[in-house]
Amino acid sequence: MYKIYCDNRVEADWFRNLSPLLKSAGAIKIKRRGENPQVIDELISYDRPDIILLHDDKPVLVVEKTREVPTGHNVGQRIARLVRAIEMRVPTIKFFPFDAMKHGEYAGACNLNIRLLKSFVNMTEIHQTPILAVNWPCDAHFELIDSGSEDGQMSAIVHDYLKSGFKTACAEINKQIKLMADEYSRRLSNRGLYGDPPGKSVELLDTSSLLSRIGNVLSPSVKSALSKRKQSVLYTMKMTPDKCRREDPYTGTQFIYDYLWCRNGPRVEDKHSNLVLHFPKISRATWFAKNPNDCNRKSCNWYLTANVLVFSNSAELLRN
Amino acid sequence: MSLLTEDEVYVAAKNLIKKHGWTIIAGQPPNGCDHLPVVEIKSSHRIGIGSKGAFKPDLIAVKKGVFIIVECKPAHSEKDADKIRNALADPLRTQLLYQELLQRRIFDRCGIKVSEEDFKLKIFGALAHSAEVKQMPDLIVLSVKESPAESLLIAPTNCSVALSPCL
Numbered sequence: 001m002y003k004i005y006c007d008n009r010v011e012a013d014w015f016r017n018l019s020p021l022l023k024s025a026g027a028i029k030i031k032r033r034g035e036n037p038q039v040i041d042e043l044i045s046y047d048r049p050d051i052i053l054l055h056d057d058k059p060v061l062v063v064e065k066t067r068e069v070p071t072g073h074n075v076g077q078r079i080a081r082l083v084r085a086i087e088m089r090v091p092t093i094k095f096f097p098f099d100a101m102k103h104g105e106y107a108g109a110c111n112l113n114i115r116l117l118k119s120f121v122n123m124t125e126i127h128q129t130p131i132l133a134v135n136w137p138c139d140a141h142f143e144l145i146d147s148g149s150e151d152g153q154m155s156a157i158v159h160d161y162l163k164s165g166f167k168t169a170c171a172e173i174n175k176q177i178k179l180m181a182d183e184y185s186r187r188l189s190n191r192g193l194y195g196d197p198p199g200k201s202v203e204l205l206d207t208s209s210l211l212s213r214i215g216n217v218l219s220p221s222v223k224s225a226l227s228k229r230k231q232s233v234l235y236t237m238k239m240t241p242d243k244c245r246r247e248d249p250y251t252g253t254q255f256i257y258d259y260l261w262c263r264n265g266p267r268v269e270d271k272h273s274n275l276v277l278h279f280p281k282i283s284r285a286t287w288f289a290k291n292p293n294d295c296n297r298k299s300c301n302w303y304l305t306a307n308v309l310v311f312s313n314s315a316e317l318l319r320n
Numbered sequence: 321m322s323l324l325t326e327d328e329v330y331v332a333a334k335n336l337i338k339k340h341g342w343t344i345i346a347g348q349p350p351n352g353c354d355h356l357p358v359v360e361i362k363s364s365h366r367i368g369i370g371s372k373g374a375f376k377p378d379l380i381a382v383k384k385g386v387f388i389i390v391e392c393k394p395a396h397s398e399k400d401a402d403k404i405r406n407a408l409a410d411p412l413r414t415q416l417l418y419q420e421l422l423q424r425r426i427f428d429r430c431g432i433k434v435s436e437e438d439f440k441l442k443i444f445g446a447l448a449h450s451a452e453v454k455q456m457p458d459l460i461v462l463s464v465k466e467s468p469a470e471s472l473l474i475a476p477t478n479c480s481v482a483l484s485p486c487l
Contacts, residue, residue, distance in 0.1 A: 007351060008350070008352030009325070009331055009349075010327055010331060010349040010353075010354050011349075029325075050352070066353055067358065101424075143357070143425055143429070146357070150355065
């Protein structure tokens with residue numbers, strides 16, 4: 001028996017219509033942490049996805065749906081909740097436009113930051129669980145299609161996966177993985193810079209160079225922990241003290257960078273390069289006052305994957 | 321009487337206005353994503369980047385060249401009523417809404433031909449909720465229930481000549 005856990009009735013109705021196999025699936029609202037079945041609470045421990053599908057009370061699919069194009073730095077928005085799903089080896093789909101018009105005074109077409117596609121490919125390999133990006137298509141004017149035909153690809157994937165008895169290597173999932181790889185290559189050939197880290201905020205460094213750069217605020221134990229890996233990824237966020245109580249998109253983006261340039265295994269400790277989050281304008285005291293590691297707040301997402309947080313005056317070792 | 325949740329009111333309001341022959345052209349469910357263009361009614365004090373003072377109507381619908389903007393809540397909300405009244409009473413805000421619908425090609429895509437002048441004269445407000453029915457002098461009330469058969473569209477007491485043929 002299927003159950004659709006959702007945040008919103010509209011999204012549950014949409015999801016139910018993707019496959020005739022879901023026709024009789026009941027919709028249940030996701031409640032606050034601690035008030036749901038244990039498996040739902042575990043899946044929402046980073047953040048709440050739009051849809052969690054249970055079959056006989058086991059999670060079989062997580063879906064996130066948005067009309068926003070993940071451009072630029074906003075690529076990280078909503079990612080932590082999806083990472084949680086694949087960490088639990090639950091197949092996951094993000095349904096969103098790869099291209100769409102941004103309206104307003106500075107209207108123009110926006111395109112997907114393809115680092116997201118590459119990170120999904122890496123996540124899929126590392127967790128042996130598919131995380132798919134499915135395009136919400138747009139028309140020739142970059143307006144999102146909303147005739148119903150836009151759901152075709154989603155519907156094909158969801159139905160085939162359910163019909164196959166939850167085989168993650170079913171034909172439609174394999175087809176989508178290939179499509180994502182092709183889309184990445186095609187877009188990369190047009191904008192090659194997206195194959196590299198975003199220059200201003202992310203640097204791939206020898207750990208020795210990193211230590212000479214920011215070593216003045218690191219204790220001997222932090223230096224020693226970082227020195228265990230020859231390479232480090234330094235992700236610098238120039239938030240100011242009055243605007244540092246925030247998560248999105250940074251906490252999601254850290255996962256994208258982690259899977260692109262650090263990770264080599266399913267546990268967060270499985271990294272070939274250190275992930276260092278750098279807040280040069282924030283003191284340690286301000287940081288912990290504004291962003292505590294409190295599991296009842298989304299700020300706990302800051303502590304999920306990096307090795308070290310580096311502040312203006314000291315550093316915090318999160319894990320070796 | 322137990323009230324519907326905000327998203328249940330949204331779904332029921334959509335069904336009710338469709339049943340009455342309206343075409344939904346834009347909107348955004350509370351805390352969610354629907355297959356409708358999301359449109360913002362900007363504040364007349366802040367044009368350009370940013371959304372301060374703006375609001376995104378839950379639904380916008382059209383019938384026979386008449387438009388309604390709908391706000392959904394579990395129970396009657398005077399705050400929402402004022403929000404709609406203030407937006408509709410401000411010619412600059414209705415002009416900005418017209419331009420936004422134009423820019424998003426919503427008129428084109430829905431086959432709607434309307435001048436800015438006509439649009440400003442033929443746009444009205446509606447409140448959707450599931451609480452006790454209270455007829456409004458100037459706004460349509462969408463009284464929605466769990467059972468679609470019990471849902472009602474209630475005209476304003478001072479219904480304008482432009483609106484009445486659509487109700």
